[in-house]
Amino acid sequence: MSWWKFFLPKRASGAQLDSELRFHIDELIEANIARRMPPEEARRRAMLEFGGQEQVKEEVRDVYRVRIMDSAVANVKSAMRFLRKSPSFSATIILTLALGIGANSAVFSAIDAILLRPLPFPEGDQLMRLEQFRRKVKNPMGRLAPVRLEDWNRMNSTFQAITGYYTEDASESSGMLPEKVTAAFVAPRFLQVWGVAPELGRDFRPEEEHWGGPSAVLISDQFWRRRSGGDPSALGQKLRLGDLSLTIVGVMPSSFLFPDRDVDLWVPVMLGGPFSENRYLTWYLTIGRLKRGVTLGQARANLATVQEQLGKAYPNTDGDLGVSMEPLKETTVGGARKSLWMLFGSVSLLLLIACTNIVTLLLARATQREHEISVRFSLGGPRAAIVVQLLTETFVLALGGAGLGLIVAGAAARVFRTLARDLPRVGEIRLDARVVWYSLLCSVVVTILCGLFPAIRGTRRNLSSALAQTSRSQVSGRHPLQWLLVGVQVTLAVTLLSGAGLLLRSFQALGRVSPGFDPSHVLTFHITGSYAETASPEKLAQRIDGTIDTVRHLPGVEAAATSSELPGLAREYETELKFSEGEVNPERKILAENRFISEGYFAAMKIPLLEGEDCRRGFRTQEGGALVNRSFANTYFGGSPGIGRHVQAVIGSLFIGPGEIRGIVGDAREEGFDREPSPTVYWCGNGFDPDPVYLVRTQAKPMAMAEILRRKVHEIEPGRSLFAVKPLEEHLDEAFGENRLRTYLLSFFAATALSLACVGLYGTLNYSVMVRRREVGLRLALGALREQIVKQFLLQGLRVTLLGCLAGWGLASAFARVLSGMLFGVSPTDAATLSAVIFLVLAVAGAASLVPAIRAAHVEPMQVLHEE
Amino acid sequence: MPIEKSDLLQGTLDLLILKIVALGPVHGYGISQRIRQISKEVLQVQQGSLYPALHRLEKRGWLEAEWGQSSNGREAKFYRLSAKGRRQLASEESNWNRLAGAVSQILETAS
Numbered sequence: 001m002s003w004w005k006f007f008l009p010k011r012a013s014g015a016q017l018d019s020e021l022r023f024h025i026d027e028l029i030e031a032n033i034a035r036r037m038p039p040e041e042a043r044r045r046a047m048l049e050f051g052g053q054e055q056v057k058e059e060v061r062d063v064y065r066v067r068i069m070d071s072a073v074a075n076v077k078s079a080m081r082f083l084r085k086s087p088s089f090s091a092t093i094i095l096t097l098a099l100g101i102g103a104n105s106a107v108f109s110a111i112d113a114i115l116l117r118p119l120p121f122p123e124g125d126q127l128m129r130l131e132q133f134r135r136k137v138k139n140p141m142g143r144l145a146p147v148r149l150e151d152w153n154r155m156n157s158t159f160q161a162i163t164g165y166y167t168e169d170a171s172e173s174s175g176m177l178p179e180k181v182t183a184a185f186v187a188p189r190f191l192q193v194w195g196v197a198p199e200l201g202r203d204f205r206p207e208e209e210h211w212g213g214p215s216a217v218l219i220s221d222q223f224w225r226r227r228s229g230g231d232p233s234a235l236g237q238k239l240r241l242g243d244l245s246l247t248i249v250g251v252m253p254s255s256f257l258f259p260d261r262d263v264d265l266w267v268p269v270m271l272g273g274p275f276s277e278n279r280y281l282t283w284y285l286t287i288g289r290l291k292r293g294v295t296l297g298q299a300r301a302n303l304a305t306v307q308e309q310l311g312k313a314y315p316n317t318d319g320d321l322g323v324s325m326e327p328l329k330e331t332t333v334g335g336a337r338k339s340l341w342m343l344f345g346s347v348s349l350l351l352l353i354a355c356t357n358i359v360t361l362l363l364a365r366a367t368q369r370e371h372e373i374s375v376r377f378s379l380g381g382p383r384a385a386i387v388v389q390l391l392t393e394t395f396v397l398a399l400g401g402a403g404l405g406l407i408v409a410g411a412a413a414r415v416f417r418t419l420a421r422d423l424p425r426v427g428e429i430r431l432d433a434r435v436v437w438y439s440l441l442c443s444v445v446v447t448i449l450c451g452l453f454p455a456i457r458g459t460r461r462n463l464s465s466a467l468a469q470t471s472r473s474q475v476s477g478r479h480p481l482q483w484l485l486v487g488v489q490v491t492l493a494v495t496l497l498s499g500a501g502l503l504l505r506s507f508q509a510l511g512r513v514s515p516g517f518d519p520s521h522v523l524t525f526h527i528t529g530s531y532a533e534t535a536s537p538e539k540l541a542q543r544i545d546g547t548i549d550t551v552r553h554l555p556g557v558e559a560a561a562t563s564s565e566l567p568g569l570a571r572e573y574e575t576e577l578k579f580s581e582g583e584v585n586p587e588r589k590i591l592a593e594n595r596f597i598s599e600g601y602f603a604a605m606k607i608p609l610l611e612g613e614d615c616r617r618g619f620r621t622q623e624g625g626a627l628v629n630r631s632f633a634n635t636y637f638g639g640s641p642g643i644g645r646h647v648q649a650v651i652g653s654l655f656i657g658p659g660e661i662r663g664i665v666g667d668a669r670e671e672g673f674d675r676e677p678s679p680t681v682y683w684c685g686n687g688f689d690p691d692p693v694y695l696v697r698t699q700a701k702p703m704a705m706a707e708i709l710r711r712k713v714h715e716i717e718p719g720r721s722l723f724a725v726k727p728l729e730e731h732l733d734e735a736f737g738e739n740r741l742r743t744y745l746l747s748f749f750a751a752t753a754l755s756l757a758c759v760g761l762y763g764t765l766n767y768s769v770m771v772r773r774r775e776v777g778l779r780l781a782l783g784a785l786r787e788q789i790v791k792q793f794l795l796q797g798l799r800v801t802l803l804g805c806l807a808g809w810g811l812a813s814a815f816a817r818v819l820s821g822m823l824f825g826v827s828p829t830d831a832a833t834l835s836a837v838i839f840l841v842l843a844v845a846g847a848a849s850l851v852p853a854i855r856a857a858h859v860e861p862m863q864v865l866h867e868e
Numbered sequence: 869m870p871i872e873k874s875d876l877l878q879g880t881l882d883l884l885i886l887k888i889v890a891l892g893p894v895h896g897y898g899i900s901q902r903i904r905q906i907s908k909e910v911l912q913v914q915q916g917s918l919y920p921a922l923h924r925l926e927k928r929g930w931l932e933a934e935w936g937q938s939s940n941g942r943e944a945k946f947y948r949l950s951a952k953g954r955r956q957l958a959s960e961e962s963n964w965n966r967l968a969g970a971v972s973q974i975l976e977t978a979s
Binding site for chain 1: 896897916924944945
């Protein structure tokens with residue numbers, strides 16, 4: 001019988017059994033008739049002789065039934081009995097597995113929530129993020145002009161609809177005090193694209209999306225509960241947003257959190273307004289919903305054709321534009337993918353180590369149970385049944401481990417949220433049925449991985465030899481297989497430790513990097529502003545400059561300035577620039593990052609001014625001028641003096657240039673601590689961004705100034721709110737969230753792996769000492785020194801560890817590629833890290849081997865000999 | 869006096885069935901008749917033991933079953949010995965002979 005048939009019951013088909021038995025009865029009747037009985041009598045006698053038909057059938061059916069259900073129950077019962085008899089053995093395995101399966105399920109729950117599940121919108125896989133880009137430079141000018149969005153939506157044939165949005169932090173002033181709200185300004189078809197309807201009220205009407213029509217607003221569930229306590233009469237009430245008066249027409253469901261969880265309002269941007277034909281605008285982040293059955297490739301090609309037609313129609317503005325398209329899910333979670341799979345790989349290694357450990361334990365146990373197993377063989381138990389019995393024991397243990405592991409997995413969401421708050425979709429991580437099923441799957445895999453081999457090996461014994469064997473003949477203490485498994489554990493642990501070591505070193509290096517600016521004692525905040533203010537940039541600049549002046553004069557403030565972006569956080573805004581003077585050299589393009597700042601920025605950030613002077617005040621770069629960093633000067637000035645030259649964008653831009661270069665400043669890692677400073681132009685002026693970041697250098701702790709600032713700003717700008725108050729260092733810290741998550745978790749897994757490997761080493765050596773007690777006793781009696789015994793066992797442990805370390809070194813080097821791109825300031829094959837890891841492993845393994853080795857040396861020869 | 873099932877040594881029925889089936893394909897009724905005839909009515913197998921035993925042996929792969937025509941033209945289930953069953957029969961037969969030999973040795977020597 002092949003082994004799998006054991007699991008597949010052969011059924012006694014009812015009809016076949018019936019006819020088999022009927023044939024027997026018919027034959028009996030015929031035999032009776034042949035003995036000249038009358039037919040009735042013949043029949044009666046036959047039935048009598050045959051006995052209860054139903055009973056026979058039942059017994060035949062039992063033949064097939066017994067093995068499957070009853071034996072499963074019996075197996076589980078006997079497994080429970082066996083495990084209760086050896087509680088410490090069971091507890092060790094269950095705890096090891098709880099850690100292994102738990103950590104694995106925990107990471108799986110994150111991968112499932114973040115990477116595997118579709119976005120929480122109906123048919124979320126149809127949602128695409130669309131961007132335009134300039135073909136010539138690496139500049140994600142992703143945002144679309146309203147008119148181009150409408151063109152794309154009208155001319156394509158592959159999307160159900162295309163829409164866009166941008167968010168603004170605004171001040172809502174219909175109540176007693178102004179309240180800062182986050183408003184999403186949305187293009188037409190917004191809810192249609194998401195496929196979500198308001199929980200209460202209605203979607204926007206077409207007239208509300210056209211210039212001159214009534215103003216409407218949808219509010220978030222959160223805002224609704226906060227402002228009107230969830231009262232449906234909020235519908236129809238008015239909100240004030242700057243100059244806008246908006247009527248609440250609907251409340252969105254609490255699950256709808258787009259663009260992010262802080263959004264309070266959705267306000268339609270009206271078609272046909274003053275800006276509606278301007279093709280230079282970059283307003284909208286764009287989302288499209290694919291038609292059913294359309295592939296990515298088809299949609300990409302279709303949009304490219306659309307944009308090509310636009311390029312012909314409007315060569316000045318559209319000629320140079322391309323279209324890029326990615327699934328929305330990909331753009332949301334794509335960045336976290338590598339880290340998450342790396343973590344999943346490491347927990348899987350961890351689980352593998354745990355399994356190896358358990359195999360060792362089970363093998364040792366199987367040796368002890370040889371006698372029991374051979375007795376069962378001699379009683380006629382088929383081998384498959386005994387294997388199944390042993391597997392059931394492992395499975396019960398694995399289930400116990402998985403059950404406990406779910407507690408570990410349950411804590412995963414909190415760990416992920418604490419370590420990496422900025423991880424996309426981190427709020428969706430939770431313990432649900434899928435994770436439970438996954439743990440169950442893990443325990444089945446573990447059962448087969450851990451249990452099958454010891455079970456098959458344990459039952460392969462030759463019956464007679466096992467029965468004949470007594471404990472006296474069990475001298476062999478070599479157990480090459482067990483030592484091989486210990487070596488494998490060490491190898492895997494070294495691999496994980498190397499990864500963790502490299503990440504730790506690179507984390508350290510990041511902490512030590514000198515960014516070129518001083519983020520300590522800097523408080524950052526925003527003040528609500530509206531893009532409508534950019535219509536009169538002079539007034540806007542006056543307002544912001546006024547605020548800066550007020551803040552600067554507060555006691556305890558050393559410096560204050562604004563910037564369009566937080567310094568030190570990843571961001572790219574590269575454009576092609578040119579000097580206004582002299583010929584443009586087509587061979588030598590000037591590519592640079594662009595940052596928009598106010599005067600006083602370099603003083604506030606403590607970036608040294610190397611040459612020339614600081615920005616001047618102004619609303620445009622024409623007045624404010626520009627400064628460049630040292631990289632820019634070195635790369636593009638080409639030896640000639642740069643100060644006094646004018647720089648501007650090659651492609652017309654609302655914001656950039658021309659501006660006079662007034663000075664050169666030191667290089668600063670403004671695009672992220674892990675990136676070398678690139679050539680950068682700082683554009684001076686306060687007229688382009690209604691909502692810049694305010695940066696205030698304080699004498700005391702930054703947060704201590706928060707309340708004073710809030711009050712002062714309210715005093716001079718009663719209609720605006722101050723929000724997102726946070727020290728700069730905290731922002732930078734959060735930016736390391738994903739980095740910290742993978743570093744901490746991998747270190748934790750690696751430490752666990754090392755402890756498991758040591759437990760395995762300790763256990764195996766201990767077992768080996770136990771088995772060889774007699775030999776050791778004999779040698780001691782014959783005059784061997786105790787030091788020799790210690791040395792012998794210690795070396796046995798260390799030899800295996802060393803081999804494991806060498807193999808681990810090889811494996812770690814092979815896997816170093818996985819880590820590349822996550823490392824900073826340390827090479828993936830850094831010898832110092834790897835040697836430190838190996839030294840650590842040897843030290844810990846030495847300690848783990850020492851205990852059994854000393855125990856071996858303390859064997860009392862007389863006692864051992866007496867035991868015999 | 870006929871010996872009933874309960875008096876049969878555990879496993880003996882299996883051995884008898886294997887031995888009878890080894891003679892050629894045969895149905896359940898045929899097996900019970902042959903055991904009775906060959907043992908000169910000493911052994912009478914109850915259908916309540918015979919059929920479960922047949923199915924058990926079939927499930928273990930020692931017997932193979934096939935539907936065919938009986939001598940009087942009726943549909944019957946015929947059992948045949950498989951290669952595995954042949955090996956099993958050989959080993960059980962030798963076991964039985966050793967046991968029987970040992971038992972009779974004791975009976976003779978001890979009397």
